[in-house]
Amino acid sequence: MLYGLMAYFDTPERLLQALRALKAQGYRQLEALTPNPVEGVEEVLGGDGRIPWVAFLLGVLGAGLGLFLQVYTTLDYPHNAGGKPLLGWPAFIPVTFELTILTITVGIFLYLLYINGLPLSRHPAVEAREYVRVLLDEYGVFVYATDPRFDLEATRALLKDLGAEVEEVRRD
Amino acid sequence: MAKEPHPDRDLIQGEWTERSLVEKLLEPVEKPPPRPWRVVVAVGAALTLAWLYAIFVTFVKGLGTWGINQPVAWGLDIVHFVWWIGIGHAGTLISAILVLMRQNWRDSLNRVTEAMTLFAVLAAATYPLIHMGRPQLFYWVMPYPTHMALWPQYKSPLSWDVLAIMTYLTISTLFLYIGLIPDLALLRERSQGWRRRLYGWLSLGWTGNAVHWQRYRAVYVLLAGLATPVVISVHSVVSMDFAYGLVPGWHLTVFPPFFAAGAIYSGFAMALTLIIPLRRWYRLEGVITERHLDWMAKVTLASGLGVAYIYLLEIFIAWYAGEPAEWAQQLWRMTGPYAPYYWAMMLINVVLLQTLWFPRFRKNLTWLFLFSILANVGMWLERFVIVVISLSHDFLPGNFQLYAPTWVDWTLFLGTLGFFLFGLALFIRLFPPIAVAEMVHLFHKLRRH
Numbered sequence: 001m002l003y004g005l006m007a008y009f010d011t012p013e014r015l016l017q018a019l020r021a022l023k024a025q026g027y028r029q030l031e032a033l034t035p036n037p038v039e040g041v042e043e044v045l046g047g048d049g050r051i052p053w054v055a056f057l058l059g060v061l062g063a064g065l066g067l068f069l070q071v072y073t074t075l076d077y078p079h080n081a082g083g084k085p086l087l088g089w090p091a092f093i094p095v096t097f098e099l100t101i102l103t104i105t106v107g108i109f110l111y112l113l114y115i116n117g118l119p120l121s122r123h124p125a126v127e128a129r130e131y132v133r134v135l136l137d138e139y140g141v142f143v144y145a146t147d148p149r150f151d152l153e154a155t156r157a158l159l160k161d162l163g164a165e166v167e168e169v170r171r172d
Numbered sequence: 173m174a175k176e177p178h179p180d181r182d183l184i185q186g187e188w189t190e191r192s193l194v195e196k197l198l199e200p201v202e203k204p205p206p207r208p209w210r211v212v213v214a215v216g217a218a219l220t221l222a223w224l225y226a227i228f229v230t231f232v233k234g235l236g237t238w239g240i241n242q243p244v245a246w247g248l249d250i251v252h253f254v255w256w257i258g259i260g261h262a263g264t265l266i267s268a269i270l271v272l273m274r275q276n277w278r279d280s281l282n283r284v285t286e287a288m289t290l291f292a293v294l295a296a297a298t299y300p301l302i303h304m305g306r307p308q309l310f311y312w313v314m315p316y317p318t319h320m321a322l323w324p325q326y327k328s329p330l331s332w333d334v335l336a337i338m339t340y341l342t343i344s345t346l347f348l349y350i351g352l353i354p355d356l357a358l359l360r361e362r363s364q365g366w367r368r369r370l371y372g373w374l375s376l377g378w379t380g381n382a383v384h385w386q387r388y389r390a391v392y393v394l395l396a397g398l399a400t401p402v403v404i405s406v407h408s409v410v411s412m413d414f415a416y417g418l419v420p421g422w423h424l425t426v427f428p429p430f431f432a433a434g435a436i437y438s439g440f441a442m443a444l445t446l447i448i449p450l451r452r453w454y455r456l457e458g459v460i461t462e463r464h465l466d467w468m469a470k471v472t473l474a475s476g477l478g479v480a481y482i483y484l485l486e487i488f489i490a491w492y493a494g495e496p497a498e499w500a501q502q503l504w505r506m507t508g509p510y511a512p513y514y515w516a517m518m519l520i521n522v523v524l525l526q527t528l529w530f531p532r533f534r535k536n537l538t539w540l541f542l543f544s545i546l547a548n549v550g551m552w553l554e555r556f557v558i559v560v561i562s563l564s565h566d567f568l569p570g571n572f573q574l575y576a577p578t579w580v581d582w583t584l585f586l587g588t589l590g591f592f593l594f595g596l597a598l599f600i601r602l603f604p605p606i607a608v609a610e611m612v613h614l615f616h617k618l619r620r621h
Contacts, residue, residue: 031382038385041386069315069326079325094332101339104394104398112350116387132361136358136612137194
């Protein structure tokens with residue numbers, strides 16, 4: 001079964017150029033695979049502004065949780081500690097702060113996995129024989145065979161024109 | 173494009189291509205380990221076993237096997253707790269604060285120091301647990317609805333400490349792990365057998381998708397921003413365990429910055445102690461250059477000066493406060509039976525520290541290595557001065573009592589040292605001690621642009 005075509009480019013500039021060309025031709029089901037973050041990719045493939053907002057909401061949740069924990073436990077078991085006011089809020093700062101950070105950290109990590117679709121046990125591009133190259137020093141584009149514009153010969157020719165080395169990725 | 177060479181170009185020295193650099197950085201994982209590695213593992217494993225034995229003795233016979241008593245109810249266990257937590261700080265500082273400051277030199281150092289943080293914090297966390305006397309009831313520190321209708325007392329710094337340490341452990345572990353994910357994917361593709369399965373599981377199926385990378389960087393920088401205040405807050409909270417008490421020598425508002433500076437100082441010293449041999453054994457001179465070590469020495473100096481300043485300030489405040497018990501405590505430190513500890517601390521952390529002003533000393537790796545060990549001895553002495561000497565001399569002369577640690581106390585310390593080295597050695601064998609993806613990215617930035 002044909003999974004798609006994997007194209008290997010030498011430089012991030014060529015990768016971006018190829019992504020623009022493929023998008024212009026109407027390809028939609030494609031992935032760029034790179035050994036490190038490539039600047040400018042969000043302009044072609046679309047950026048993601050959700051992370052800071054999710055982090056902020058998690059922070060509000062964590063801070064609320066921290067304050068609630070301390071206020072509730074204090075009121076549930078009122079205890080005179082050193083003559084301080086029962087709800088002396090300055091003493092609640094450290095725990096509120098730590099729980100804010102803890103909630104954001106754990107939450108944003110899980111959110112990162114969620115939006116990236118991880119954990120993932122199998123990915124078609126990883127089946128490529130030369131796949132490891134895109135983790136080392138080359139920049140890959142994987143075009144899915146399910147893309148409506150996909151045509152084995154035409155797509156291969158297009159990718160080669162863009163300066164790539166192309167590999168067919170199939171499952172044996 | 174003919175551009176000016178990058179100012180940080182010499183952070184990676186030698187002739188490399190991306191591929192040869194990756195091969196080099198994966199050598200500790202993929203090639204047979206050098207002989208010293210085996211020695212470290214053997215010594216570490218032996219000490220770890222001794223540690224488990226000491227913990228066993230503590231659990232079976234009780235805390236009476238330690239040297240603690242009244243009034244010195246916090247002995248070497250708390251000294252070592254504070255010491256280890258402090259050491260952890262350099263890892264988070266290098267990985268988080270230096271990311272925010274866009275310091276390229278952190279890329280060679282962050283992985284191994286983050287691993288150092290992880291094992292140091294784990295080692296530290298064992299001390300309060302085994303000090304509880306009834307460690308099986310450790311969950312009493314957590315807020316859970318009990319049949320006694322009791323809750324933890326959230327006006328007490330000891331309750332803050334629980335959450336501060338747990339948050340710190342979580343964020344430093346996640347930071348280390350997130351940084352590892354791209355390297356794990358690379359290792360997955362390059363290995364066979366059980367290693368392939370291990371890396372496959374741990375890499376979570378990372379493919380290097382460019383969109384994933386954008387989000388990954390966003391989260392990484394965000395976590396760096398969050399870890400930064402945590403680094404400062406953790407040791408500040410630890411310091412409040414002391415500063416909230418009325419014991420002379422503890423009751424000082426300057427304690428949070430004092431502890432934070434000391435933590436960074438001891439953390440960088442421990443990082444130097446580890447990195448100088450690592451660099452030689454694995455021939456990493458091309459990626460951990462003398463410039464890296466020089467910068468680390470400068471951070472050690474800067475944070476050490478903060479510590480030295482507060483030592484002097486403590487003397488002044490003890491006198492200026494006009495509180496007889498405080499001044500008596502200061503004299504006890506300087507002239508009492510523990511005076512050699514106090515003066516050794518002053519010699520290392522105030523006098524010998526000044527050598528790092530001079531490039532000649534900073535560039536001399538033998539001295540730098542020796543000093544890094546001395547600095548951690550100095551920081552150990554500082555915690556001994558704060559914890560033990562203060563407690564041994566409080567308000568009532570009838571309470572004054574000296575402290576003598578037992579073999580269990582010392583074995584617990586050597587044991588955590590062994591566990592720390594053992595854990596780090598195994599870590600380096602399984603995971604690259606230098607962040608491969610980040611180094612290749614840096615190489616790309618420095619050479620291509």
